[in-house]
Amino acid sequence: MISIAERHQQIIYKLQNEGKVNVADLCAGLDVSSVTIRKDLKLLEDKGLLFRTHGGATLNNPYTIDRPVNEKEKIQFDEKLQIGAAAAALLQPNDSILIASGTSVLALAKCIKPQESLTVTTSALNVALELLRHPEIEVLQLGGLLRKSSSSVTGPYAESILSDFSFSKLFLGVDGIDLEFGLTTTNVMEAHLNRxxxxxxxxTIVLADSTKFGKRGFGRICGFEDIDHIITDSGISEYIVKELEGMGIKVTIV
Known part of the structure; x- marks a missing residue:
């Protein structure tokens, strides 16, 4: 039987390669009981080397917090612009698209340079204001309760307006993407509108920089069966890419 130090080294190595570990997998791979593995994970968490989660552990704090949009915009700024540019390249002439809220979809709005007409419906005030400078773009701003932290609207009024429309593409920003829990945001009403x-x-095309993976927000938006395409940056782990592609999701890495 391997020593405790060797066991801890193998746990950290697996975490660094896969981003997360599962208690059952560790038990099988290291030939020890779940009680032993849970003790190992607690010791490693106490040392600040990981964060325990339900049934396992992750390298990064899995829980997101709500931050003002002007603060979030500075995080992964260059990566978000590249993600936005890749998303903008998917637009077709005379498209009718839906843009949710968040700094990644704001980056998309900054990258849109329409050659022909484009119709955009959005819940985000900052997205609408960014697109107003283009005469080729017709902008429909959803109404509802304004969230100051995200400069976007939520609520039943915004949801009811959507019943009258059909869109070729939804560009969705999220606060967290967890392989077990799905896609999340920090606000329950926003999650409901996103659904x-x-x-x-x-x-549905998700724009998310690599820091969003392995994170969970308070409000669950959906599972992976509702997602067609994810655009992210090169910081994403190969393990997560393989898992997503295995679920039939197209992954674009910028």
Whole structure:
């Protein structure tokens, strides 16, 4: 039987390669009981080397917090612009698209340079204001309760308006992507509106920088069966890419 130090080294090595570990997998791989593995994970967490989660552990704090949009915009700024540019390249002439809220979809709005007409419906005030400078773009701003931290609207009024439309693409920003829990945001009302957006769009494209993976927000938006395409940056682990592609999701890395 291997020593405690060797066991801890193998746990950290697996974490660094896969981003997360599962108690059952560790038990099988290291030939010890779940009680032993849970003790190991607690010791490693006490040393600040990992964060324990339900049934396992992760390298990064899995829980997101709500931050003002002007603060979030500075995080992974260059990566978000590259993600936005890749998303903008997917637009077709005379498209009718839906853009949710968040700094990654704001980066998309900054990268849109329409050659022909484009119709954009959005819940985000900052996205609408960014697109107003383009005469080729018709902008429909959803109404509702304004969230000051995200400069976006939520609530039943915004959801009811969506019933009258159908969109070729939804560009969705999220606060967390967890392989077990799905896609999340920090606000429950925003999560509910995002679910309604998915229902009225033919294709859902998620824009998320690599720091969002392995994180969970308070409000669950959906599972991976509702997602068609994820655009992210090169910081994403190969393990997560393989898992997503195994679920039939197209992954674009910028």
């Amino acid at each position: 309604r957006m998915i229902q009225v769009a033919q294709k």
